[in-house]
Amino acid sequence: MYRFARLACISNKYSYFLRKRHKVLRTKVHYSLINSHILISMAAPKTPMTKSHKAALAVGRAESRTVRDYLEAVRRNKPKRGRKRTPDSIKKRLAVIENQFDDSDAITQLKLSQERLDLAMELAEMTTAQQIGPLEKAFVKVARSYGERNGITYTAWREIGVDPAVLKKAGITR
Numbered sequence: 001m002y003r004f005a006r007l008a009c010i011s012n013k014y015s016y017f018l019r020k021r022h023k024v025l026r027t028k029v030h031y032s033l034i035n036s037h038i039l040i041s042m043a044a045p046k047t048p049m050t051k052s053h054k055a056a057l058a059v060g061r062a063e064s065r066t067v068r069d070y071l072e073a074v075r076r077n078k079p080k081r082g083r084k085r086t087p088d089s090i091k092k093r094l095a096v097i098e099n100q101f102d103d104s105d106a107i108t109q110l111k112l113s114q115e116r117l118d119l120a121m122e123l124a125e126m127t128t129a130q131q132i133g134p135l136e137k138a139f140v141k142v143a144r145s146y147g148e149r150n151g152i153t154y155t156a157w158r159e160i161g162v163d164p165a166v167l168k169k170a171g172i173t174r
Helices: 012-020 023-027 053-074 088-103 106-127 135-151 154-160 164-170
Strands: 001-005 027-033 037-039
Touching: 027 106, 037 135, 053 135, 154 164
Parallel strands: none
Antiparallel strands: 001 037, 027 037
16 A cells, blocks of 8 residues: 655755655655655555464464474484394393493493493383384375475475385375
8 A cells, every 4th residue: 555645846855854864764755756756655454364274274284293203203213224233132232341341441441331321222212112103194194285285296205215105005196
């Protein structure tokens, strides 16, 4: 919306006043040389969001949260290179560390102590590993609509590490 104020002439004194004294006004005042008007732009009144718009935003946030949780679980459970460690192999290595600890020098004890802490943390993570099943079920429900709304293709899902069988369950095809 614009409000027009008609001026017969804009004097140098008035334009100097606008330029130097009221910089805030100067940003809002636009000169129209054709009609010798000063155009003052005014913000349009804000309208409240509709209930359907709020509901759509809530659905989008919930779907994003579900997809994020699943993708983070996939990343955490992604197999690493090399031999897989089992809880039994970790317990055996902890027993070896305990036997070697007393007979070692100070530097070796320091390294063995750190290795013991790392192995204990890894063992705890293995025993309390997050089950991906419930996250996968929730992902299958929302993946297709989320992907369509955000323009995510089958190839992008595969690159990030989503299993093809999961994508097929979700109805996402090549």
